[in-house]
Amino acid sequence: MGADKPKPARGRPRKMNAENVLDVAMTAYWQSDPADVSVNAICQMAGISKPSLYREFGSEDGLSRAVLDRYAEQVLSEIFVILQGGMRLRGTLDALIDFASDDPRMETGCLFYKMRAGKHRLGPETRVRVEEIDAAAQAAYVAFLQSCRDAGDWPDGLSVDAGAQYLGEQIALAITQRASGENPARIREMMALALSVFTRP
Amino acid sequence: MGADKPKPARGRPRKMNAENVLDVAMTAYWQSDPADVSVNAICQMAGISKPSLYREFGSEDGLSRAVLDRYAEQVLSEIFVILQGGMRLRGTLDALIDFASDDPRMETGCLFYKMRAGKHRLGPETRVRVEEIDAAAQAAYVAFLQSCRDAGDWPDGLSVDAGAQYLGEQIALAITQRASGENPARIREMMALALSVFTRP
DNA sequence: CCATTTTGTTACCAACTGGTAATTTATTCC
DNA sequence: GGAATAAATTACCAGTTGGTAACAAAATGG
Numbered sequence: 001m002g003a004d005k006p007k008p009a010r011g012r013p014r015k016m017n018a019e020n021v022l023d024v025a026m027t028a029y030w031q032s033d034p035a036d037v038s039v040n041a042i043c044q045m046a047g048i049s050k051p052s053l054y055r056e057f058g059s060e061d062g063l064s065r066a067v068l069d070r071y072a073e074q075v076l077s078e079i080f081v082i083l084q085g086g087m088r089l090r091g092t093l094d095a096l097i098d099f100a101s102d103d104p105r106m107e108t109g110c111l112f113y114k115m116r117a118g119k120h121r122l123g124p125e126t127r128v129r130v131e132e133i134d135a136a137a138q139a140a141y142v143a144f145l146q147s148c149r150d151a152g153d154w155p156d157g158l159s160v161d162a163g164a165q166y167l168g169e170q171i172a173l174a175i176t177q178r179a180s181g182e183n184p185a186r187i188r189e190m191m192a193l194a195l196s197v198f199t200r201p
Numbered sequence: 202m203g204a205d206k207p208k209p210a211r212g213r214p215r216k217m218n219a220e221n222v223l224d225v226a227m228t229a230y231w232q233s234d235p236a237d238v239s240v241n242a243i244c245q246m247a248g249i250s251k252p253s254l255y256r257e258f259g260s261e262d263g264l265s266r267a268v269l270d271r272y273a274e275q276v277l278s279e280i281f282v283i284l285q286g287g288m289r290l291r292g293t294l295d296a297l298i299d300f301a302s303d304d305p306r307m308e309t310g311c312l313f314y315k316m317r318a319g320k321h322r323l324g325p326e327t328r329v330r331v332e333e334i335d336a337a338a339q340a341a342y343v344a345f346l347q348s349c350r351d352a353g354d355w356p357d358g359l360s361v362d363a364g365a366q367y368l369g370e371q372i373a374l375a376i377t378q379r380a381s382g383e384n385p386a387r388i389r390e391m392m393a394l395a396l397s398v399f400t401r402p
Numbered sequence: 403c404c405a406t407t408t409t410g411t412t413a414c415c416a417a418c419t420g421g422t423a424a425t426t427t428a429t430t431c432c
Numbered sequence: 433g434g435a436a437t438a439a440a441t442t443a444c445c446a447g448t449t450g451g452t453a454a455c456a457a458a459a460t461g462g
Binding site: 010011012013014015016048049050051052055 | 436437438439440441442
Binding site for chain 3: 211212213214215217249251252253256
């Protein structure tokens with residue numbers, strides 16, 4: 001999908017591996033917080049010079065946007081897979097609980113939620129991308145819950161939209177709590193409690 | 202409580218009003234985020250010079266700690282009042298929902314929750330204070346729910362500790378969502394849904 | 403009037419931020 | 433063996449950060 005560099009015929013061969021830089025940046029952003037990792041630090045960790053990075057990504061905003069794209073397709077896709085897995089309400093909720101409260105990848109939180117929480121600190125490109133992903137996630141939650149309502153298991157007096165947003169926010173809350181070192185068993189317990197509103201008589 | 206300055210007999214009279222500086226800083230921290238407001242900006246807004254501020258508060262950490270103390274007794278106390286108001290479960294939960302989703306003071310979020318969310322960016326004094334307040338709040342939630350369980354209205358299979366933490370996190374979530382401009386009616390709806398787990402048969 | 407004490411002000415510090423101009427190095431085409 | 437081209441490196445830029453040293457101003461005590 002991304003416009004691949006057609007490897008120019010002439011000129012000094014590139015030492016820098018863009019994918020490696022993205023991996024380094026993603027790990028750093030993910031482990032701490034995008035706002036707490038400078039481009040200088042990323043260059044140092046990736047073993048490249050600043051102008052190299054800027055030639056490849058244009059700006060800090062461009063880099064963080066590229067990182068977010070990578071994160072979306074490598075990690076965030078997992079949530080969409082669960083939602084579109086064709087399971088019934090209960091099974092899907094259980095899978096979401098497992099993912100949020102036990103998947104080792106979420107041990108230091110979710111990069112997307114960290115970016116969303118600090119949205120005002122992001123550059124315009126990245127911020128727009130965050131909002132797009134947020135909207136796509138919301139749409140996926142809506143589609144899932146809609147199918148559940150069509151299948152019959154749905155509590156009275158709750159709009160699909162509100163339920164979808166609620167579901168998304170509870171997942172975000174659980175994962176964010178993991179990033180702050182909260183007891184995983186307790187997080188699971190609270191998340192199960194929060195989502196029990198969907199499966200009560 | 203605070204060690205009042207005994208007004209020295211000699212020396213140039215002070216122009217700076219420490220309380221005013223605290224108000225200015227609290228408003229700024231509260232409206233945006235402590236991490237996004239520099240001491241330079243506060244000095245400018247308060248119309249004082251940096252050395253004056255540093256003589257009074259010692260460091261940025263000292264200032265933010267003083268601001269947090271002020272915020273706790275001026276604003277956060279409200280939550281403790283609700284919890285210790287002697288109302289039954291349902292009434293107290295409704296009051297908490299009202300406070301979190303409609304009180305105009307929470308329109309730009311809660312300074313305490315903003316500090317807690319960005320704990321790693323705070324100085325040591327302020328961070329310790331945040332943890333103390335967090336523990337005090339948790340204790341208040343526990344005491345309240347314990348009294349409810351003693352009174353009989355309590356769902357089976359839920360520990361008081363877990364319920365208390367759940368309650369606190371749902372309040373934090375609701376208020377944080379207000380800060381990000383979410384539809385207040387929707388926030389209320391979701392919070393009511395989250396807290397309905399306490400009042401279901 | 404003068405020394406003392408306390409406050410306020412100006413101007414500065416080193417460290418760091420995102421970002422770049424200038425130059426050197428390595429390659430291919432002719 | 434040169435041009436031409438593209439990448440890498442070095443050294444820098446202005447702006448901001450938290451924090452301070454040096455000094456001036458305003459009060460009181462003798």
